[in-house]
Amino acid sequence: MPPFAGLDSNPARIRTKPDSNIVTVDVGGQIFQTTQQTLTLGGPKSLFSRVSESPFIDRDPELFSILLSLLRTGNLPSKAKAFDLEDLIDEAQFYGVEPLLVNSLSNPAQFDAFNLEKLQVLPLNGRDSPSAIATTPFGSVHVAHGSKITSFDWSLRRKSTVLTDFTAVDSLLAISPSLAAAGATDFSGLQILDLENGFVRESLDWENVTRSGSTVQGIGSSPEFLFASFESGRRNSNSIMVYDLQSLRPATEIGHCEIYGADIDSAIPATKLNWVSGYGLLMASGSHSGPSGVFGNIKFWDIRSGNVVWEIKEKVDCFSDVSVSDDLSGIFKVGVNSGEVFFADLRNMGAENSWVCLGDGRKVVNGKKEGVGCKIESHGNQVFCSKGGDIELWTEVMMGNSKKREDGLGERVFRKNLMGRVKDMGGSKITNLAFGGNKMFVSRKDQQNVEVWQSSVRGF
Known part of the structure; x- marks a missing residue:
């Protein structure tokens, strides 16, 4: 018998009350x-919307009960x-309601x-450690390790690996x-990869003056x-x-630079690109290490005019990593x-001496370079910073009677917390932090x- 039996097979099994x-x-x-209203919450293409057409469904009733509760409340029941x-x-997937799940x-x-x-460790094939992690909003994740990219679906149960043309993937962005999109510092071009079917959909290049x-x-x-930063x-x-x-x-x-002589500032390509949606600006940052120390710059670009709205030149205690938060x-x-x-x-964009040390x-x-290799990322209303094998969590504390600064803005206070249980802390140096769905990678x-x-109370 097919999972959905025809209406005429046993009409007594399904009843829709008159005027109900x-x-x-x-x-x-x-x-x-x-109710019919509950069933329609599955969407017009789901089988739930057509349940009333079938008197008998040859599927597991306990799993049906779980999905019916999902339709009713939007959440899975504890059972x-x-x-x-x-x-x-x-x-x-059978009922066509995986997006709700x-x-x-x-x-x-x-x-x-x-x-x-x-709560979980995702194993990777081969001997290479992850060089980049890219996530999607609902938690599927792509991991670059060596010349390979391994993808996990949103449930982290389904895994696939593709081999790229790169010797090692250095930059990775999830489009879907x-x-x-993937690139490398020793291989020409930005590749758009179809990870499901394992082929290069398109290769994008920047044609520089020397055609090198x-x-x-x-x-x-x-x-x-x-956005892609090329050198x-x-x-x-x-x-x-x-x-x-x-x-x-x-x-x-934007930001096309031709380097002549010892023009060090122009010689620094952007290595991190973040879109700031609340301001409609692109933050591009890059740094360089030389005999005289580490220096760099952070630029905020208006991509429509091609102009720099704000530039921060870093010389004293240059950033090891930098992040921007729309929410904060x-x-x-x-x-x-x-x-x-x-x-x-x-909010004080353009100000001189804008940095405030939170520590x-x-x-x-x-000059001890204690921050070499540290990573910092913002997510929602929090900022996460790796220190060796540990992670600091920074949050803003709302002060009722905060002092006004010279620029008229209220003084802002941030507090630090160490993350994780004792058994989660320590370990090898952290090389990547990424966020997707309700998880941190x-x-x-x-x-x-x-x-x-992941939150233990949210874990499945």
């Missing part, structure tokens, strides 16, 4: 009653934890920074659960555009290309010398895996 929207259906020999997630996914189990709104624990080939230094995106093969020019995210056709070019209206960096976290208020300011001039030096941190 109550629907009665038999699933695997168990009778369920619900769902008694079932294997793979069974729930298969059943949700994804929304219930991997919704970004469920992210709880103060309750994160290391099955599409990614151009390598990718960083990748970013906005809802409309794809010429001879390292005497660099630029940021802006592509239409849908067609992948070039939209504009701020830029955050970890100093390469001090290893401390600094904050600059985006021990005395370390700024110590962490990679460590010389480890061929990715850690999954």
Whole structure:
């Protein structure tokens, strides 16, 4: 018998009361009653919307009960934890309601920074450690390790690996659960990869003056555009290309620099690109290490005019890493010398001496380079900074009677917390932090895996 039996096979098994929207259906020999409105919440293409057409469904009644509760409340009932997630996914796919299951189990709104624990480790094939991690909003993740990219679906149960043309992938951006942009510092071109079918959909290049080939230094995106920072093969020019995210056709070019002589500032390509949606600006940052120390710059670009709106030149305690937060209206960096976290208020854009040290300011001039390799990322209303094998969590504390500064803005206070249980802390040096769905992904030096941190109360 097919899973959905015809209406004429046993019309007594399904009843819709006259002048009522109550629907009665038999699933695997168990009778369920619900309303037509509840069934339509599955969407017009789901089988739930057509349940009233079939008197008998030859499927597991217990799993049907779980999915029916999902329709009614938008959340899985507590008894769902008694079932294997793979069974729930298969059943949700059969009924055509997997998006509802994804929304219930991997919704970004469920992210709880103060309750994160290391709950899972995703193993990678081969001997290479992760060089880049890219995530999608609902938790699927792509991991670059060596010349390979391994993808996990939103449930982290389904895994696939593709081999790229690169010797090692240095930059990776998830365009969709099955599409990614990838680049390398020693291989020309930005490749758009179909990770589901394992082929290069398109290769994008920047044609520099010397026609020496151009390598990718960083990748970013906005809802409309794809950004790629290129450097010429001879390292005497660099630029940021802006592509239409849908067609992948070039939209504009910004920050084109030709380097002459000892023009060090122009010689620094952007290695990190972040879109600041609240301000409609692109943050591009890059640094250089030389005999006289580490120096760099942070530029905020108006991509429509091609102008720099704000530039911060870094010389004293240059950033080891930098991040920007729309939710907090701020830029955050970890100093390469001090290893401390600094904050600059985006509402005071253009101000001189904009950095405020959130930690021990005395370390700024110590020259010990305690921040080398530290990573910093913002997510929601929190900022995460790796220190060796540990992670600091920075949050803003709202002060009722905060003092007014000279610029008229209220003084802002941030507090630090150490993350994780005692057994989660320490370990090898953290090399990547990424966020997707209700999870945080962490990679460590010389480890061929990715850690999954998630709220224990949300874990399935």
